Amino acid sequence: MSTPTGFMEYTRQIPADRDPLERIKDWEEFHKHMNEEELRLQGARCMDCGTPYCHTGIEITGGTSGCPINNLIPEWNNLIYRGLWREALERLHKTNNFPEFTGRVCPAPCEGSCTVGLIGQPVTIKTIEQEIIDRGFDEGWVQPEPPERRTGKKVAVVGSGPAGLAAAAQLNKAGHLVTVYERADRIGGLLTYGIPTMKLDKGVVQRRVDLLAAEGVTFVTNTEIGKDITTEQLREDFDAVVLCGGATKPREFDIEGRELKGIEYAMDYLNGTIKSYLDSKLEDGQYKNAKDQDVIVIGGGDTGTDCVATALRHGARSVTQFGTHAKAPLERDRENNPWPQFPNVYTLDYAHEEAKAVFGKDPREFSIMTTKFVGDENGQVKELHTVQIERIVDETGRKIYKPIEGTERVFPAQLVLIAIGFDGPEHTLIEGFGLETDRRSNVKAQYGKYRTNVDKVFAAGDMRRGQSLVVWAINEGREAAREVDRYLMGSTLLP
Known part of the structure; x- marks a missing residue:
């Protein structure tokens, strides 16, 4: 460990945010x-526990505990404390293809x-992770590493979100010829269209995509x-197909007044703004503008x-x-x-801090349910009941x-954004391949195996497990690549 008393000598610190x-x-x-x-001092707080739960990703009562990709956290914390940044980057990349993503958007x-969090504040793991990879790019340590040999096997990856990119990266390392198909105009899936630029700059995504392309991914x-x-x-053109299309079918909110104008799906709203910003810095006006409107967001999650x-x-x-x-304790x-x-x-996420700075209070209403939408004479939503x-049980x-x-209460609203989750993947691919589905x-594909009922076809990420974290998508993309490599070659050296 860095120092056996670091967790007692130093307090937890996180980087300051820009003024809301x-x-x-x-x-x-x-x-x-x-x-x-x-x-360095934050790294010194790591105890290098006998049983480091931080890098043992498991699910407990429906929630994630520890790191699903098994990041070697105590190791790179120690290396940072010792000033060995490049060695820390090597350890980080052993388990995580994209620490610049998880270091920014993972919860x-x-x-x-x-373990330090048992009796105090936990180690500042996420910040250290991001700083390691950002420094690696800044110093020029992250360079293309194409495989030394090619197997001649061709693999198609459908979907370019975190699961698809992770699968592509690992399969390319194994020497296979990988082609990633994306229906949008930019690579990145949820990383590009879904997560706003203030959480994940799209130049960070493109930088990694460019690196993968330089390594041989098409x-x-x-x-x-x-x-x-x-x-x-x-299926005819490729030796294996990996489906990583995500869980993109929005959950419907079927109550009175749902047909009114001004009621949008959250992802449509976010994606419109992101695309317009990337295309023209919002100059083209091709997005739903909330300016001077009362906005209600239905759904308490990250979206x-x-x-x-x-x-x-x-x-x-x-x-x-x-x-x-209910409001958390x-x-x-x-x-x-x-x-x-x-x-x-109870915490204030970045957006809640901003809303509080503007309006003087947390923008969230807890333990509340919308009973109906009411519109004006033009069919435009004007209020929520x-x-x-x-x-209860x-x-x-x-x-x-x-x-x-x-x-009962009434809220004025001219724009309502539905963000209550997703009902699984869209079924174009599922029906086209004739795939079995779960309840x-x-x-339907077993975790750890990822093989579907159709020969040569594998599935990973949200498309297989349902809506989840970016880090779980990376986990599944990496593991699916291992199983595809085993399927193609009879054995595998991929982790």
């Missing part, structure tokens, strides 16, 4: 950086299961399998939070985010939410939401 009232004026990343000495379940955009290329043709931040940058008159969940509930589970505690709810043992009588309509 300043950063909402642009679309640039909001985090600042820590200097090298500060990072850091590793920190939630850090990228094809504006091409949808099942429409532009048939599924039969894909809804990103909608709050985007609406603020548009210049919305007001922004409110609805969640059916200020401290971890040791009985119902014990370590090493991810801590369910809501009721407060409580979560009914006579069958099911957990349900019960309206609380007398808590949640995801592609």
Whole structure:
């Protein structure tokens, strides 16, 4: 370990963010950086535990605990403390193809299961991870590493999100000829269209895509399998196919007034802004503008939070985010939410900090349910009717939401964004390949094996497991690549 008493000598520090009232004026990343000495001392807080839960990714009661890609966290924390940055980068890349993504957008379940967090504040793992890879690019240590030999086997990867890119990177390392197909006009999937630029600058995504291309991966955009290329043709042309199309079918919100104008899916709203920004810095006007509108975001997750931040940058008159969940406690509930589970505690995410700075309060409404939308004479939504709810267990043992009588409210709204999750993958590919699905309509393929019921066809990421974290997508993309390599070659050296 770095120093056996580091966790007692040094307090947890994280990099300062840009001032909320300043950063909402642009679309640039909001985090600042820590200097090298500060990072060394944060690395010194790592205990190198006998059982380091931080890099043992498991799921406990439906939540992620530890790192799903098994990052060698204690090792690179120690190397940072010793000033060995390049060696730290080598250890980081052994398990993570894209630390510049996870270091920016992962919720850091590793920190939630850090042993130091049992009695204090966890090690600043996520920040150190990002600083290692950013320094690696800045110093020129990250260079293309094409494989020394080619196997002659051809693999198609459908979808260029984190799962698809991870699968492509690993399969290319094994020497296979990899072609990635993406239906959008840019590579990156959710990383490009889905996560706003202030959380993940798209130059960071393109930098990695360029590196993969230099290593021999072929990228094809504006091409949808099942429409532009048939599924039969894909199976004929390639020795294996890896489906990483994501879980992109939005969950419907079927209540009175849903047909009114001004009610949008969150991802359509986010993607429109991102594309317009990348195409023209928003000059083309090809996006839904929330300027001077009362915006309601229905859904308390990350996508809804990103909608709050985007609406603020548009210049919305007001922004409110609805969640059916109750307000979290200020401290971890040791009985119902014990370590090493991810801590369910009240925090202000970046967008909530910004809204509070603008409007003077947290924009979230907790334990609330929308009962109907009401429109004006032109069919435009003008208000939402809501009721407060409580979560109870009914006579069958099911957990349900019960309206609380007398808590009805009305909220003005000219723009409503639905961010209540996804109902699995779209079915064009599934039907085209004739794939079996599970009870949640995801592609049926065993975790760790990734083989579907169709020969040569594998599935990984959200398309197989359902909506999840970027780090789980990378995990599945890497593991699927290992299984494809085994299928093609009879054995594999991929991790």
